[in-house]
Structure formats: C-alpha cells, structure tokens
Amino acid sequence: MAEPGPPPAPNQPDGPTEVARLNKIIQALMDRAERNTSAHVSDFTAFQTTIMLTERVRRRTEQLEAALRDNEKANRILRASEEKFHGLANQSLTGIVIVEDGKFSYSNGKFNEIFGYSAEEVRQLGPLDLTIESDRPLVAERFRKLLGGEMNQLTLTIGGLRKNGTEVDIEVHGSLMASGGTLQTIAVILDISGRRQAEQALAFKNTILATQQEVSQDAILVVDAQGKIISYNRRFINLWALAPDVVAAGVDEPVLQQVVAQVQDPEAFLARVVYLYEHVTEESREELALKDGRILDRYSAPMTGADGTYYGRVWHFRDITERKQAEKQIRDERAFSNKLIASLPDIFCVFDSTGRFIHWNIRLRRLLGRSNAEMSQANIFSIVHEGDRARAKEKIQAVFQQGEAAIEVRVSALRGIRDYAVTATRTETSQGVLVIAIGSDITERKHAELELQRLQEQLRDQSVHDSLTGLYNRRYLEEMFARELILAERQGHPVSVIMGDLDHFKRVNDAHGHLAGDEVLRVFGALMKRHARGSDICCRYGGEEFLLVLPGTSTENAVERAEQLRLALAAAPVTFGAAQIAVTASFGVATFPRNGRTSDDLIAAADAALYSAKSAGRNRVSVSPAPAGGGAGA
Structure with missing residues (x-):
C-alpha cells in the first residue's frame, strides 16, 4: 500500500477547477460584448467594454496565480514536513507505526526490523497479525476502547509474533490522531526482550542469593553504610534468639543491644564492632564466647563496589561449639594414639x-x-x-x-x-x-598358607584323577568334554572319541588275582597316556573301560590311533611277579558331529561301536556308523 500523500492546504481553491471557472466567465463576457456589438453599440462602448473585460480577467488571473503559488508553497511545506517525519522515524531506535482501519498504513525501519517484514509486507497486516495468539483478545479490547473514546492512551506489554514464527517481548504506547477527517492510531513499539531477559536474570540471581543466604550454615546480617539492616536470614534470628519484628524493623541499635547482652565480654565485643564500622576496609574474624557456654565464629567483611565505594558490612556468625569440643577431643585422642602406637x-x-x-x-x-x-x-x-x-x-x-x-x-x-x-x-x-x-x-x-595351598592342590588333583592309573577321572571328563564340543561347534572342527575295554579282564582277576588286575589297568592307562597328545583328554571311564577324547581328529585318524593302541597292548604282555600276562583290548570310535553333538551321544555311540568290536571277536577296532539320513550333523 502506498504511503498517503499530504492532505491539501485548507481554504485554497483547486487550480484546474478555478481556471475552468474563469474561462467560462471570460467566455460569457465575450459573448455579451459580441451581442452588444451586434446591437449597434458604438465603437467606443465596445472598446470600453473590452477594456473592462480585459481588466477583470487580468485581476482574476493575478488572484488565481497568487492562489496557485500559495497552494504550491503549502504543498512543499507539507511534503518537507512529511519527509522530515519519515526521516526521523526511520532513524528512531524504537518502532513507529500508524494504524488506520485495522491495518498498518505506515511503519518505520525499526518496526520492520523487529518483526522481520518488509515495509510492503507490513502494509498488508494489522496489529493482531503480529500478536501471539494468547494476547490477541487483550490487544483487540484495548484498540476497541481507544477508538471508542473509553481511554486516551494505549499501553501494553505483550508477546509479538515475528515473520519466522519466533516470539518477541514488546511494549506498546499509542494514542489517537485525526488526519483528513480520519482517526488514526500512532504507536511506539519497544523491543524489551533484552530487558526482560536481564530482569529475569536479575530475579534469578537474587533468588539464588536469597536461597544461598537461607541455606547457609552461617547466621548472616547485612547492614548498609548508614547502619540500617537491609538483609538477614532466619539462622541469624534463631542463633541470637531475637524477635523477628525487632530485626525486621531494620534498626541496628536494638538488635546490637540484645546481642551484646549474650556475650561473655560485652565491652570487648562492642569495641570491636565500633572499630570495624570506623575502619570500613578491614575484615575481621574472631571467636566469641557466650554466657550460655556456646562458642561462635564471627567473620565480618565490607561490601564495596568495583570503584571502591563502601556500601555497608556483612556479618557472619557460626556456632562452632561442637567443632571446638571436637578439636579438644582430637587433641586428647592424639595423645592417646601416641601411647597406643608405642604399645x-x-x-x-x-x-x-x-x-x-x-x-x-x-x-x-x-x-x-x-x-x-x-x-x-x-x-x-x-x-x-x-x-x-x-x-x-x-x-x-x-x-x-x-x-x-x-x-x-x-x-x-x-x-x-x-x-x-x-x-x-x-x-x-x-x-x-x-x-x-x-x-x-x-x-x-x-607358612601355614603354603602348606594349606599344597594340600588343596593335592586334593584338587585327587578329585580329578583316578588314584590307580593316574589318568583323569569321569568327573573331569564330563567337565572338559562339554567345553571341547562347544569349541568344536564354534570353530567347525571334528572331535573323535576312542573307548577302549580290556578283553576278558575278569579272567585276569580270577587267574592272577586283583593285584595283577590292578597292574594290568595301570599298564593300559600308561600306554594310553603315552599315545595321547597334549590336547587329548585321557581318562579311566570306569572299571576296565578307558576313554580318549581327540580334539580336531577325523574318524579315519581316530581309527588309526585306536589301531596303534590295540597293537601296542597286544605286543607287550604285562609282567606281574613271575607271570607274563597277555592282554588285548577292543576299541569303539565315534566322531562329532557325525555320530552326535553332545558328550552323552558321542560316548553312547563309541560304546555301541565297542560292543560291536566285542561281538565280532574282540581285539579289534569298530567304528560307529553314520546315522541314516546324512548323520547327526545333517
């Protein structure tokens, strides 16, 4: 919307209208003169009439020219005044707007800057468009009252709405003015976001200071340079058992009298107070003994500004009775500790x-x-x-x-x-x-721990080893076999099991006695241990049954290992006393994952293969067949 031009100067004729009117008058006079001439009026009369008409036209023309000059001068003054107003308004640090018929007809640069709109965009908006929703009813009501004559001035503190959707705190001051018979509202807009933030920060800081004062372990009293109490906390009232209304009155003298009456040495106390008030730059810390037996720590410091101006003094009081008692107790305990350390x-x-x-x-x-x-x-x-x-x-x-x-x-x-x-x-x-x-x-x-450790290691060894053969026992096998299978599952390598059983072992016991049988078991166990690798698990499974777990070993290699054991045992009779006892054994082989995925499954498969070897005539190696359908790992 274009800015309104200056209104026409009051009581001045419109230029073109006046010229047209004068032309009509001249034309009418000329027509009259012509008619008179036609009526045979004398030449002198016609000349006289012409002179009169010419004079009247000249005078009226001079009047018209004067009026036009005055009108142009008034317009120049009005335009200069308007330009000066716009120049001053655009240089203003506050926003300035004119509202007419609910829309902004003028806005200065600062107003546009506050709300983020261009001047052309502002002309399409009204006050409610730039007000946050919650404040719009208030703004509408105040403008209604201003225009209705119910109030002379408009003053508002509201939330403004910028073009980018963010809010800004603004303060509005406005009033009515009449222009060209139209009522307009001129308003000054102040961006008070910074002031609001500063006020909030100051309020927050004052809250923190007040809170710190209240939660402080000290009783605090603040006195200004004129000796008036300006601040204190509840701990100060409670410490000195003062009446709250006495302290709230702000007069230092009655409070000082009640405090002095409670100290053991009132004269020294009062003298020190007077000294500190006279020497405004000094700090002070002393201990006060009260008549009721309490001991207070008193600290006082001046309040000064950055320029050194003295504003008053802060007094801190803290009950240190318990601390002093504790210090004495510490001294007593230290003396006792020294005696205790010596003994x-x-x-x-x-x-x-x-x-x-x-x-x-x-x-x-x-x-x-x-x-x-x-x-x-x-x-x-x-x-x-x-x-x-x-x-x-x-x-x-x-x-x-x-x-x-x-x-x-x-x-x-x-x-x-x-x-x-x-x-x-x-x-x-x-x-x-x-x-x-x-x-x-x-x-x-x-020494006792070392002996106990040796015994524990011995017991540990006994708990996992067979006492006759020295091989691992079944308990150790169950623990370690499961771990080996987990590792094989993760790494994808085979684990084979060889189960060996002495052939006709009962005959050995019957023919040579149980001691000879024990010797045969020891020899067989020693043979298996010699044929075992460091990673193998060799154990006595029970009776005359022995088990060898072979990590990373295929079925073919396990069968080869079992054959080596069988041949070695058959080739070396067991010597017991004067007897040479020929011994053979049968072996069953099973492999993970082909014959099973658990230790129980593999041992059962190896045991079944061993049974097959026994059934086939003993002194041989039998392999557990893969289950139908592709094996356990299928």
Whole structure:
C-alpha cells in the first residue's frame, strides 16, 4: 500500500477547477460584448467594454496565480514536513507505526526490523497479525476502547509474533490522531526482550542469593553504610534468639543491644564492632564466647563496589561449639594414639614421598636392630627384601596417588627374613603428603598358607584323577568334554572319541588275582597316556573301560590311533611277579558331529561301536556308523 500523500492546504481553491471557472466567465463576457456589438453599440462602448473585460480577467488571473503559488508553497511545506517525519522515524531506535482501519498504513525501519517484514509486507497486516495468539483478545479490547473514546492512551506489554514464527517481548504506547477527517492510531513499539531477559536474570540471581543466604550454615546480617539492616536470614534470628519484628524493623541499635547482652565480654565485643564500622576496609574474624557456654565464629567483611565505594558490612556468625569440643577431643585422642602406637604389637611408621622415615614405633626399631639416630637416616625401601623392592615401590607410588593400598612384603629383619602384611594410607599434614604404614608379622601364617595351598592342590588333583592309573577321572571328563564340543561347534572342527575295554579282564582277576588286575589297568592307562597328545583328554571311564577324547581328529585318524593302541597292548604282555600276562583290548570310535553333538551321544555311540568290536571277536577296532539320513550333523 502506498504511503498517503499530504492532505491539501485548507481554504485554497483547486487550480484546474478555478481556471475552468474563469474561462467560462471570460467566455460569457465575450459573448455579451459580441451581442452588444451586434446591437449597434458604438465603437467606443465596445472598446470600453473590452477594456473592462480585459481588466477583470487580468485581476482574476493575478488572484488565481497568487492562489496557485500559495497552494504550491503549502504543498512543499507539507511534503518537507512529511519527509522530515519519515526521516526521523526511520532513524528512531524504537518502532513507529500508524494504524488506520485495522491495518498498518505506515511503519518505520525499526518496526520492520523487529518483526522481520518488509515495509510492503507490513502494509498488508494489522496489529493482531503480529500478536501471539494468547494476547490477541487483550490487544483487540484495548484498540476497541481507544477508538471508542473509553481511554486516551494505549499501553501494553505483550508477546509479538515475528515473520519466522519466533516470539518477541514488546511494549506498546499509542494514542489517537485525526488526519483528513480520519482517526488514526500512532504507536511506539519497544523491543524489551533484552530487558526482560536481564530482569529475569536479575530475579534469578537474587533468588539464588536469597536461597544461598537461607541455606547457609552461617547466621548472616547485612547492614548498609548508614547502619540500617537491609538483609538477614532466619539462622541469624534463631542463633541470637531475637524477635523477628525487632530485626525486621531494620534498626541496628536494638538488635546490637540484645546481642551484646549474650556475650561473655560485652565491652570487648562492642569495641570491636565500633572499630570495624570506623575502619570500613578491614575484615575481621574472631571467636566469641557466650554466657550460655556456646562458642561462635564471627567473620565480618565490607561490601564495596568495583570503584571502591563502601556500601555497608556483612556479618557472619557460626556456632562452632561442637567443632571446638571436637578439636579438644582430637587433641586428647592424639595423645592417646601416641601411647597406643608405642604399645602396638605391630610395626608402625610414617614416611615421606622419598621413603624417609618421619615417625616409627619401638617395635619397628627393635625389629631392625637400629637406634633412633639410625632410623632417622633410614629409608622404607632399604628394609624391604630385594626380591619385593620393585613391587613395594610401585605400591607406595600408588598410595601417594590413590590414597590407600595393602601389600605383603618380606622384611630384612635383624634375625632374618620375616613376612609382613602392610597397610599403607596417604595423609596430608603440615609436613606435606605422608604415608602411614602398619605391618603385621604373618610369617607363621604364610607358612601355614603354603602348606594349606599344597594340600588343596593335592586334593584338587585327587578329585580329578583316578588314584590307580593316574589318568583323569569321569568327573573331569564330563567337565572338559562339554567345553571341547562347544569349541568344536564354534570353530567347525571334528572331535573323535576312542573307548577302549580290556578283553576278558575278569579272567585276569580270577587267574592272577586283583593285584595283577590292578597292574594290568595301570599298564593300559600308561600306554594310553603315552599315545595321547597334549590336547587329548585321557581318562579311566570306569572299571576296565578307558576313554580318549581327540580334539580336531577325523574318524579315519581316530581309527588309526585306536589301531596303534590295540597293537601296542597286544605286543607287550604285562609282567606281574613271575607271570607274563597277555592282554588285548577292543576299541569303539565315534566322531562329532557325525555320530552326535553332545558328550552323552558321542560316548553312547563309541560304546555301541565297542560292543560291536566285542561281538565280532574282540581285539579289534569298530567304528560307529553314520546315522541314516546324512548323520547327526545333517
């Protein structure tokens, strides 16, 4: 929408209309003159009439020209005034708009910038288009009241709606003006987003400060430069048992009187307060003893601005009665600890980061056979056995970094090597970071642990081995066979099983006795162990049955291994006393995954093959056939 031009100057004739009117008058006068001439009026009369008409036209023309000059001058002034208004409006740091018939008829650059529209786009919009939905009823109502004369000024703080859909906080000030018989609303728009954010940030900061003051462990009192109380927290009221209304009154004197009445030395207290108020730059920290036995820590600091202006003083009070009691208890406990350390049955020492001894007890000194003077020159690492020294240094370095560690080391004592369990703890002192170490003699315990470990290993070995043959037993087989099958499944390689059984073993027992039978079992077990690889599992499955698990072995290779065992056993009679006992065995072979996928399935397949070998005449190797339909792995 084009901007409206300046209205015409008041009481001035319209130029073209006036010229047309004068032309009509001149034409009428000329017609009259012509008629008079036709009526035989004298030449003098005609000349006189012409002169009169000419004079009237000249005068009226001069009037018309003067009127046109005045009109042009008024238009120039109006255009200059309008250009000056637009120039000033566009330079304004606030948005300026004119609203006419519900639409914007004018907007300055700042207004367009605030809302992100061009001037042409703004002309197509109205106030409600640039207002967030929740504020539109309010804006509509205020404009209605302004136009209806119910209010003289328009003042609003609302949410504006930018072209990109984002919101902006704005403040609107407007009023009515009449132009060319039309009512218009001229309004000034302020973008207050920054101010809102600053106000919110300030409110947030004040909330934080107030919260910090309330949750502080200190009782806080803030007094301005004129001695008026401007802030305090509830802890201050409770600490001094003050009436809330007395403090709320803001007068420092009555509060000070009630506080002074509670301290043991009121004169010294009051003198210090007066001194601090007179010396506005000083800070102060003292302990106050109250008449009721409490002890307070009082800290006071001035409040100054960046330019050094003094604004008042802050007072912090904290009840440290329990802390003072605890400090006394610590002193008492330290004295007790020193006596306790001296009587400890364990060795005790404190050393620095270089390992130099700082403190030690008499137990450590006697263990090493050194005097106090020698101990002061000694180093913690020098008393550690050479074989444990590197490990001890690594542990101690970890203590200085992480705070605590436990280590067992051998100590080079006066009467030989002793084992100690040492607990080291990092501590910070006035002498720097130190380590406290306490060591218990565990030499006898270490000996007992070694013996126990040996017995446990023996029991472990017995629990998984057959006591007669020394081969693994069935319990170990069940545990390890399952693991081998899982690995074979994952890697896709075969696992074969050879089950061997001595032929006519009962005859051996009957003919030569059970001791001879045991010897035959031992020889057979030793033979299987000699023919086993490191990865094979060789075990006595039960009675005269033996099992050999062969990871990564095909059926053909397993049959070859079984034949080697059969031939070796048959070729070497078992010697028992004076007897030479000829022994043979039958073997059954099964393979994963062809004959089964579980240990039970494979053992059952090998056992069935073994039974076939027995049925076929013994002293032979039989292979478990693949199941019909492609085998177990199909």
